[in-house]
Ligand code: SF4
C-alpha cells in the first residue's frame with residue numbers, strides 16, 4: 001500500500017531518544033557476555049554452602065562433556081528471551097524495530113513482526129515459564145542450604161545474597177504476563193471465580209512493575225554468581241554474621 | 243512579551259508541502275493549539291487545523307510537535323524549548339488532506355470489520371468486578387495517536403495486515419466483556435494481524451488517556467491467541483474434552 005502521509009526524515013525528535021536504547025543495549029550485552037564467559041569458564045561455581053545460580057541445579061553427568069550450566073540455562077534464558085518486557089527491550093535496542101517512538105527505521109512493507117518463524121515461537125513463552133519455575137524451586141533450595149554451615153545454622157553475606165536472588169527471581173516470575181493470563185486474565189466473568197479474581201488482582205499489581213523486577217533480578221543474579229565466584233576462587237573470604 | 247517561532251507544515255494532498263515560519267507571542271498557560279489559532283487569525287486564514295473541544299477530550303487535534311506526538315490542545319508551550327523553532331507537522335501515518343489535517347477514515351473502515359457487542363437473549367445481569375477491567379478501554383477518545391505512532395502502520399505501512407492498537411483495545415473491550423458471545427480470536431490471529439505487534443509499547447507511551455494499551459489489552463489478547471493457536475498442550479486438552 002502506498003503511504004500517502006507527509007514524509008520527513010527518520011525523525012523530527014530533538015530530544016536524546018537514542019539514550020534509552022543505547023543503555024539497554026550496553027546492559028543486556030554486558031549480561032550476555034558475562035554469563036557466556038561464566039558458562040565457558042566452568043569452574044568456581046561452588047563455595048560450600050553456596051552454589052551459583054548459573055549452575056543450579058548442578059548436573060554433573062558423565063556423558064555430558066560441556067559446562068553443566070548449559071543443561072539448565074536454556075530454561076531461564078528462554079524465559080527471559082521470550083519475556084514480553086525483554087522483547088520490547090531488544091526489539092528496540094538490538095533490532096531497532098523501532099529504535100524509539102516516532103523514529104522510523106525500515107521500509108514500508110518490509111516487516112512481518114512475530115508472524116513468522118523464528119519469532120512466532122515467542123508464543124511459547126508460557127512453556128519457558130513452566131521450565132524456569134522448576135529451576136526456581138532449586139534456587140530456593142540453594143538459598144535455604146546457604147544458611148547451613150557444617151549442619152549448623154549460620155548466616156553469611158552469601159546466604160543473604162542467595163536468598164535475595166531467589167526472592168527477586170520469584171517476583172520476576174510472579175509478575176509475568178503469561179502467568180497473569182493463566183491465573184485469571186483469561187476469564188471474562190470474574191464474579192464466578194472470586195479466588196482467581198483475587199489472585200489476578202494481586203498478580204496484576206506485580207505485573208505493573210514487571211520491568212523493574214526484570215532488571216533487578218537480572219542484575220542480582222549476575223552479582224550472586226560473581227560473589228560465589230569470588231569466594232570459590234579465593235579472591236575474597238565470605239563474611240559470616242552468625 | 244516572549245515570542246516563539248513556529249514552523250508549520252503547509253501543504254495539500256498529492257502536492258507535497260513545506261514548512262512556513264510564523265512568530266507568535268507566548269502567554270502563560272498557552273498550548274500549541276493556541277499558537278496555531280493565533281497564526282490562523284493573524285497570518286494565515288487558510289491554515290487547516292482540526293479541533294473541537296480544546297479540552298483533550300474529542301481527539302481531533304492530534305499532530306507531531308518537534309517530532310513528538312500529542313494533542314495540540316494539551317501540549318503546553320512552556321513544555322517546549324522555545325529558544326528553538328517549534329516544528330508542527332500533521333500525523334505521518336495517514337494521508338494528508340491539507341496542512342495539519344489528515345484523512346483518518348481508514349480507521350473507521352477497520353472498525354466496521356470488528357463484530358460488534360453481542361449479548362445473549364433474556365434478562366442480563368453483570369457485576370462491577372466483571373467490567374472494571376474493560377472500562378479502561380472505554381476512555382479512548384479516538385485521537386488515533388496510537389495508530390499514528392505504531393511503527394507497523396507508520397514506518398512499515400502494514401495497514402493491509404494489522405488493525406492497529408486502537409482496534410486491539412476495541413477488540414479487548416468486546417472480547418473481555420462478561421456478556422459478549424462472539425469469539426474474535428480467529429479474527430485477531432488472521433485479519434487483525436496480532437502477530438505484527440512486537441509489543442514495543444509506543445502506543446501506550448503516546449496515549450493521552452493513559453490507557454495501558456500494551457499491558458492490559460494487547461498482551462492479554464496475544465495470550466488468548468496463544469491459548470487457541472500456539473499451545474499444543476491446550477490443543478490436546480481441548481481435543482480430549484471434545485471442544
Ligand atoms: S506495542 Fe504493538 S500496537 Fe503498540 S505501537 Fe508497538 S507495535 Fe504498535
Ligand code: SF4
Pocket residue numbers: 301381382383384385386387388389407408411445448449450451452453455
Ligand atoms: S487508545 Fe489512546 S492513543 Fe489510541 S486512539 Fe484511544 S485515546 Fe488515542
Ligand code: FES
Pocket residue numbers: 079082083084085086125129172173175176177178179210
Ligand atoms: S512476560 Fe516477562 S517473564 Fe513473562
Ligand code: FES
Pocket residue numbers: 292293294295296297298299300301302303304313314315316
Ligand atoms: S481539540 Fe479536542 S482533543 Fe484537542
